[in-house]
Each structure stands twice: as C-alpha cells, then as structure tokens.
Amino acid sequence: MAGRPSKDLSRYKEEILQLVNRGYTYESITHHLADQHHVQVADRTLRRQCSIWGVQKHRKPVDSPQLRARIATLFNESSLQDPDILRVLEREGYSIGARTLRRIRRRMGLYQRASPGEELEVRFMWRYA
Incomplete structure (x- = not known):
C-alpha cells in the first residue's frame, strides 16, 4: 500500500534553516512557506524534515x-x-x-x-x- 507522496522541501532548505536559526516556530515557518511559496506543509512534516537534516529545535x-x-x-x-x-x-x-x-x-x-x-x-x- 502506497502512502501519500512526500513533500520535497529540499529547495527551501536554506531558507527554512535560516528561519529556524532566527528562532521562528515551526508553525510560523509553515505559514511563511504557504504565503511566500504557496507550499502547504504540516508542522509535523516540517519537524520531521528538519530532524532528517539534523536540526534540533528546542x-x-x-x-x-x-x-x-x-x-x-x-x-x-x-x-x-x-x-x-x-x-x-x-x-x-x-x-x-x-x-x-x-x-x-x-x-x-x-x-x-x-x-x-x-x-x-x-x-x-x-x-x-
């Protein structure tokens, strides 16, 4: 059984990492992606992708x-x-x-x-x- 297709956030990686480093919350980053790039992504998906990239946001x-x-x-x-x-x-x-x-x-x-x-x-x- 195939699940949903995964969201490819790699083209936004640098921008996402900059926002994370500036202290933005995952929710505000997802809003930013939707407003600026028309990319709909859930907070959980963004968290998972950041953890894959080795980013730990506390x-x-x-x-x-x-x-x-x-x-x-x-x-x-x-x-x-x-x-x-x-x-x-x-x-x-x-x-x-x-x-x-x-x-x-x-x-x-x-x-x-x-x-x-x-x-x-x-x-x-x-x-x-």
Whole structure:
C-alpha cells in the first residue's frame, strides 16, 4: 500500500534553516512557506524534515521587554484570552508555551477574571452551542 507522496522541501532548505536559526516556530515557518511559496506543509512534516537534516529545535522561551509589551498590548487593548494570544505570538515568531505565557502575564499583574454572571454565560454557551 502506497502512502501519500512526500513533500520535497529540499529547495527551501536554506531558507527554512535560516528561519529556524532566527528562532521562528515551526508553525510560523509553515505559514511563511504557504504565503511566500504557496507550499502547504504540516508542522509535523516540517519537524520531521528538519530532524532528517539534523536540526534540533528546542523551545526556549525568551522573557524580554518586547515580549512583555506585546503581551500587555494583546491582553489590554485587544482583550484576547491566552489561547488567542499564543496564536498571535506564534505567528509573530515568538517561541512561548501556555504555561510560560500565564506565568509572565501573572507576574505583570495581568489577571483574567470573570464575574459570576459571565462565567455562567460561558458555561451555557459551551454546553448548548
């Protein structure tokens, strides 16, 4: 039984390696490939190809003033919740996980609170939506 044909990313190897070395996430690299080269590739495929090329990318969250400013902007001005903030930060090339975001946000004094009435609305929406 033959599987799917494999994606040949070798022609983009140098560009991908440069993006990896600059700290871009696999998700942001896949978006870049789709936008710039019209190549649709899954994050997992990109990870596998990078490991074949000998590239090991470890997520090292960087707590910088720029990151903190961006988190504050997304939290205060855009009123985004953590999952949405994470998606925006990933697309912008930040390498940060949910726990790290929550830790940084709390250290900045930014707490996500809901009144009891709002909490009931959220539960109702999820249960009956």
